[in-house]
Amino acid sequence: MVKKKKQKWKRNFMALTAITGLGLSVIYPSLSTPADAAGQPDLPLPKVESYSIVQLEIPNQNAKEKLQELGIDLTHRAEAHDGIFEVDAVVTPSEVAMLKTYGIKVKDTLMTEKEWNARIAERQSAMQLDSRVQAAEDSVKILRANHYTNQSETFLYIEAKSSAGAAASTSLTATWTEDGVEKSATLSRLVDAGEYLYHYLELPVNKIPSSVKITSNLGGTATSAVTKWLGADKPGNPKKHYVQDFIDHYMDPEELYDRAQKLAKEFPDLVEIINMPNKTNGYRRLAQATLGTTTNTSVVITSKAWGHQGGNDISVEFKNPKAGNSPLNVSVEGKKVIVSLGTNGSGNPVSTAQQVAETINSKAGQLVSATSYRGNSGSGIVEPTSAKLTDGLKAPENVSRDPFTVKAIRIGKHRDGSKPGVLGYAQEHAREWVTPLVTIETAERLLRNYAHDGETKKLVDNLDIFLIPTVNPDGANYSFYDYNMQRKNMTNYCGPDKSDPGNRNSWGVDLNRNHSVGSAFDGYIGASTTNCTSTTYAGPSETSEPEAKNIVWLADQFPNIKFAMNIHSYGGYFMWSPGAYDANRTTLPRPTAGQEAFYWAVSDTMLNEIQDYRGTVILPSRTGPVPDVLYSAAGNSADYLWYKKGIYAWDFEVGADIWDKVEQQWKPVGFQPPFSEGHEEAMEFANGLIGMIKVAYKNAKDHQPPSTKAVPGGGKFTGPVNVTFDTSEPATIYYTLDGSRPTFESKHLQLNGTREGAEALKIDKTTTINWFAVDAAGNIEKNYNPLTSSKNFSSVMITIK
Structure with missing residues (x-):
């Protein structure tokens, strides 16, 4: 690890991703703390604290190494400037105080629990509006239906208004007839300063229709004659009619899939919903209670039934029988567990926490299980108390607790596998609320x-x-309704020592660390295989989680998928494989020089699409292979798709930093910015996702073989020569240096180094270089077939005198 200390902050930052998950408090034992018979300190139970997302300023290498040892929940964002390291983290006041002792201070607070509550209130208000305006069939009013002709074109212009138009999900479609052919177009929704004004449409027509019909996706309709607009129009064509902006609040999984089902119903010829075969564990928990006030006197009780299936009805009482020399006894009355504590001759309780737990398991094991607190010996004396068990879940009843069927929206005129496939999937990490909106x-x-x-x-x-709005619906529900910083799913693999309700916000598996390529189980860095409360816990084994299995299933089921985008937040990154490296910083195999060139080339298309919306620039320092711009992410899903399936796979990190002109620095936006900002992020990255879809289309239509040229060409030289290759497009070059035919088994041109271009071939003796190039679409230079005896490959002879 000495070698690592010499690496730049970004290169060394990967270790931060493998540390333990956020605890709800920090306890500092003192020398005067009482100890039990086993020598364990008897401490007050941790108290629940509020939390914030903050920007930490780390002054030096020693402080950075100390941070790596601590249980801090880190976001995806890291920066280094002027010798100061900055990371964003989720922390409690106790953790802030602890970090301060190591010289790590809070530079800025990005989001507090109070602000999360404000986001929830904002969302609830939008949902109530959406529910109110769509409670019944809407009414549609056509404000105007006109035609006009300027110097170059004839146009149809429509304004219409829906009684439910305040909801972004309300859509109006115009239909009309031209020369006996029915045509249609969707109207754009116009909102100004939060007020819905109307929907409108303006586009060229070949022949003026006599009338138009406006139909709402809620059922309302209206018809109007098309009349001539008398006012003169300015010369020149208006902008192309392209409708967008169909989101107006953060959506939970139920809303996302309800929207998907409505789209499938409205566009049956273009959409189908794919039900994934692996159901999630469900938004559900066992009911629990911790009875006691200190670590060695407390007992953790857990229901055998899920909370919503009866566990929440269970209560437990520890009572003093108020009689001397009474034995410890447990009885069950319906859903109530009564523990009559053992007493001494004076009638004082003498039962220890461990004794109480063992007796409960023996006498009430059909209803509950009991343990001492977090692996303590439980030698402290239990005091009389009572509690009702609860699963602690706060979502409304309409949010199902049952295992969830994850769905993909499949869009295409020909959905039979005959067309190239494109996959966009979001919200592997529950707290990334903007990402599902990109897909919708x-x-x-x-x-x-x-x-x-x-x-x-x-x-x-x-x-x-294929679009998956949320890979992790259980975690998403937990993030919306219980703990907004939830990253993982909700499956609890912790044993009794970490399964008390005080750890409830740290349970789960990081779904983007659970895949089988470059995983922590194989020695790659960036995830934990041992700490079940780590924010990057990889699970008990590779692909253990149903959510991860669904991604694998989709790639297996639809081998036509050639491109994929894994949508995350925040920080404004644009990345691709390799995504992981080991302790020696040996990455997964780098793409060939040609493949890397393709990644860079098409990135230009996508990033320009993002910029077109509001000018957001994804910085060059945040564009490239994952380890080169961020950190190692062992077991991520994009690596699985690239290395196992040959799918060109990217990672978005939506939510690019915003430049503060006053302070002259970049400011992060967070996982759950105010919706006004979240809306803009979703809109610009929807541009980017459609950019990837355009790349896929262009690639599918590419039938032109690449052409290459060796530089210098063949000839006689007096000394060693470095040979490079010019290519007409990004392409992988397979070559031989022994005069043999090049095949797919031959060496291929590699990168010269990290973030560098293709290597040069150093030729120091007379050599014949034979080669061919293959582009990303699979076209082979000169239509050469490496699988036959064909000889129309490229060749040069370098003669060294």
Whole structure:
């Protein structure tokens, strides 16, 4: 590890991802703390603390190494400047105080628990509006339906208003007839300063229709004659009619999939819903209570039934029988467990926590289980007390506690596997609320622009598009309703020593660390295989989680998928494989030089699409292979898709930093920014996701073989020569240096180094270089076939005198 100390902060930061999860408090034992018979200190039980997302300033290497030892929940964002390291973290006041003793201070507070509550209130208000306006069939009013002709084109212009138009999910579609052919187009929704004004449409027509019909996706309709607009229009064509903006609040899993089902019902010829085969564990918990006030006198009680299936009805009472020399006894009366504590001759309780736990397990084991607190010996004397068990879950009753069927929205005119597939999937990490909105906005745009936008129609007709709004619905529900900083799913693999309700916010598996390529189980860095409360806990084994199994199943079931985007937040990163490295910083195999060039080339397309929305620039320092711009992420899903399935797979980190002109520095936006910012992030990264879909289309239509040129070409040289290759497009070059035919088993041109271009071949003796190039679409230079005896490969002879 000495070698690591010499590496830059970004390169060394990976170790921070493998530390333990956030605890709810920090306890400092003192020398005067009482100890039990086993020598364990008897401490007050930890108290629940509030938490904040903060920006930590780490002054030096020693402080950085200390942070690596502590149980702090870190976000994805890390920066280094002027010798100061900065990371964003989720912390409690106790943790802040502890960090301060090591010189680690809070530079800025990004989000508090109070602000989370404000986000929830904001969401609830939007949901209530959505529910209110869509409670019944809406009414539609056409404000105007006009045609006009300027110097170059004839246009149809429509304004219409829905009684439910205040909800972004309300969509209006216009239909009309031109020369006996029915045409349609979706109207754009216009909102100003929070007020819904109307929906509108403006696009060129070949022939003026006599009338138009407006239909709402809620059922309302209206019809109007098309009349001439008398006012003169300015010369020039208006902008292309392209509708967008179909989101107006953060959506939980039920809302996301309800929207998906509605789209499938509205567009049956273009959409189907795929039910994933591996159901989640469910948004559910066993009911629990910790009875006692200190670590050696407390007993943790856990129901055998899930909370919603009866566990929440159980109560436990520890009572003093008020008689001398009474034996410890446990009885069950319906859903109540009564513990009559053992007493001495004076009638004082003498039963220890361990004795009480053992007796409960013996006498009430059909209803509950009991343990001492977090592995303590439980030698302290139990005091009379009582509690009702609870699963602690706060979501409303309409949020199902049952195992959840994860769904994919499949969009395409031909959904039979004959078209190239594209996958976009979001919210592996529950607290990343913006990411599902990217998929829903993308789905809406593809479907509602299909009828009138030629480019959208081209994409939907020629591709097979899969969108998973939330990979982790259980964790997402927990993030929305219980603990907004939840990263993992809700499956608890902790043993009795960590399964008390005080650890409830730290249970679960990091789904983006649970895959089988470059995993922590194989020695790669960036996840924990031993600490069940770590924020990057990889689970008990590779691909143990149903959510991870679903990604694998989808890639297996649909081998036509060639491109994928894993959507995360926050920080504004754009990354690809390799995503993991080992303790020696040996990464998973780097892509070939040609593949890396393709990753960079198409990134330009996607990042330009993102910038087009509001000018957001994904920085070059945050673009590239994961280890080069962030840290090692052992067992991530994009690596699985790339290395096992050959799918070009990227990672978005939506939510790019915003430049503060006053303070002259970048400011992070957080996992759950105010919706006004979250909306903008979703809109711009929906642009980026559609950019990837455009890349897939272009790749599918690419039938032009690449061409290459060796530089310098063949000839006579007096000394060693470094040979490079010019290519007409990003392409992998397979070559031989012994005069043999090149094949797919031959060496291929590698990268010269991290973030560098292709290597040069050093030729120091007379050599014949034979090679061929293959582009990302699979086209082979000169249509050479390496699997036959074909000889139309490229060749040069370098003669060294």
